[in-house]
Amino acid sequence: MMIKDKTIEAIAFGAPVLIVCLVPGIDIWTRIRPHFRQGAALKRLKPVILMIMIAILLPSASLGQTFRDAVDLNLPNGLKIILQENHKAPLITFQVWYRAGSRNEHVGKTGLAHLLEHMMFKGTKKVSGEEFTRMISENGGEENAFTSHDFAGYYETLHADRIGLSIMLESDRMSNLVLRESDFKTERMVVIEERRMRTDDNPQATLLEQLESAAFQSQPYHWPVIGWVEDIERITLEDVQAFYSKYYNPANAFIVVVGDFRKEELTREIEKAFGPIQGPPALPRYVIQDPPQQGERRVRVERPSQIGTLIAAYHVPNLLKPDAYVLEVIKAVLSSGKSSRFYNRLVRGRQLALEASAEYNMEDQDPGLFYISASYLPNKTPAAVEAALFEEMELLKTTPVDQRELNKAINQLEASFVFDQDSLFSLGMNLAQHEIASDWRLIANYVPSIRGVTQEEIRRVAAKYFTPENRTVAVLIPTGPAEQAPATPTGGMKEKIVR
């Protein structure tokens, strides 16, 4: 906060959903724990007649009051609007989500979705890029944008009486973006610098990129959100223009607003601004899934590093399958808190690892991965760390999880679910990620589904997915300068002071 030095942080490992932002320093992502998730991605978006579908969620004690009165409506042009009043402070977060992530790109042009996200700040016929930033800034707002495999999201958080600003700016750039060659060439260089920072100079991010590229073959998750560097260099302004025209349309987007407003009033303002935007009908939505893996895949990354890292990942379903909730509970059993199995046995007990974690995001649009990972000092052998991790995965299959341990995991997930509702931004984010995957209403299923997970289901799900033939293992082998690792942590690098 105020006196803490603000440093620019790359996304830490442990967040396998790679999200790439317009401006750095956004640590908002590290606060968001992946929770609930999505559903029928194949669900057809009906061409909607002017109508208002009000969905009142069933009251659920565990949810607090938070999602109870969220509503949605569809404009005739296909744009969906999801509204959640929250009057805790006179603030509003306004988010526009496009179903246009890296999964919508093609081989040879990866990184296009993210590059467009950057270009969205270069101005329209009416408002220049500079003016855009200045207006938000002068009104004390916070803005950023981010791209993932599945989507690109844009948001402003503003004082409640300034929300008109978001509505105008976002409706304007949904269709009036002006793409200039000079801006494009410069921004492409910026994105390549971003890639250097996030991935090229970060051994663990490189390892993760390599793992995902090996684990996924036909799924577009095969390539990184930010793109391969040669692809980024190959992208042209025409590519960006075509992607924008194809995907940045009302029927391929939705809006989420959370905060201090009155639904009726805000709906009118949004309709007025976004209603006139015309576009083609919604694009078909596919689920793209790799064929079953037929044996373990292994990747090695050898490069200078102080720390060894091992990641193993298993193909698993998303929220389309009820198994997703069981996987969520398994994640908590393995690595949530210092009484968790990984911490207890790998970090504390045998002191094999510096850190060990399990990660799983139900919200991927296409089936994703269940990740387990550990980092360790170079004096440990990767084989020992790997064996210890797999031992834990086997144990899930052979010995029922103790009922109290299961209850503990459920309590942890429920409490996190409540804590995450503290921020307007993450409330909006939660609604949106459900909607990206299937339907925001599925938030209501999260707590009941978690509560319903049984010991037997954990055993069954573990046996089904955590098999050698279904996994990809990636190992970071420290080499080079780090091998002369110094006794003191400040050594190991050449340091000279010239006056």
Next chain:
Amino acid sequence: MPDKRADRKFLVGTLLLIISMVLPIGLSNAMPPVERSVLANKLTVLVFEDHSIPAVTIELLVAAGSWQDPRGLNGIANLTAKSILLGTRQLTFDQINDRLDFLGASLDADCTKDFANLTMQVLKKDLDAGFGLFMDVLTEPTFPDSDVAGEKGNIIGKLRSLEDQPMEVANRAFEKALFLDSPYAFPVEGTEKSLAGIDREALVKFYSAFYRPNNSILVVGGDITPEEVKGRLLPRLLDWKPADIQQMKLVPTFAREHVTVAVDKPVTQATIIIGGPGVERSNRDYYALSVMNHILGSGELNSRLAAQIRVKAGLAYAVQSVVAARKYAGSLRIIIQTKNPTARDTISMAISEMERMQREPVSEAELQEARKFLIGNFPLRYGSTQQEYAKFRAQIEFFGLGMDYPEKYSSLINSITAEDVLRVAREHLKPRDHVLTVVADQEKAGMK
């Protein structure tokens, strides 16, 4: 899609009109009010209510930062903060964590150069159990030897892994060079060597000296009322015994002439920090510096540094300037990451922006925008979640900014003129006599 573009000229026109008409944004209604009291044991207690989620945040700030590390025991403040969580007179490490996890509560200890923090978030229904654990670790830690050894191992592992992060390497090298031999020069975590020299006796001594109610600030916020705090939390808080605190003062020392620190690493991108001495958080110039910093390199795309280096030249993704004000004088720094071969060019560009800031007053438009941003954005910066707000209120108290700080912030910022900005730029920016830190492939960066 030629027909999809609706003509919304009138909307944008209206918009500009709306913006120019609106009055300055009020701050006070965006953040919950705080009730302050000082207990008999001299613990300062701040309470705020936010009933939007059924959770309570408990934040304790202890004036026991790493600047108070005794000579040769660097890292002890941090190790103490982390180690209070390892065991109490009643509970082992396993018991503490099993109970916390069963509640789904979080309890974390952290340490900065100025202070230590103990932070809990717990569901309202579990408040009594959670608060009991909070007070156990705070007032009855036992520092079990084997667990402390394990904690040292964790810290050493973290120190090693920081070596793989160019920004961390640069920050550490910069602070070491800037603060010379004064306490802010040393990393919060200490070093492998200094950690080895810290035994249980030293931890107990440090803990007993500083972890006292009269040296701490407690913030309780969320789904709770001041009456509940009095009824449910007060008795246990009053059991915490005060003691005389040794009065210490940090006398900062700074590198006063140009220093280049070049750290050679096999990376594709140079991480550059250019900076010099800063001010104390309580210094009046902090506000003029905040305005200057927003204009120079706030991190927004329209700051001067970003406009030149990122938007116009495409040389960096990350470029910003930072006013790192601390309890004692901190630093001012510019941070840039650019590919090795353009390191020298971007350094020159950053220096010429510093010179420009010292040469001519900022424009009225820039000044207005900075003021409006800093004032309007205040509730978002500090009050987006219960935990953020609790930390913020604890720091307001710690730095002695006054209970009415959120209310008076507008006038503090609005009183800043272009002349003030020029004066602080001339006084504090160092286009020549700065510490320049470059973590890069030095050959490719042309620094050799």
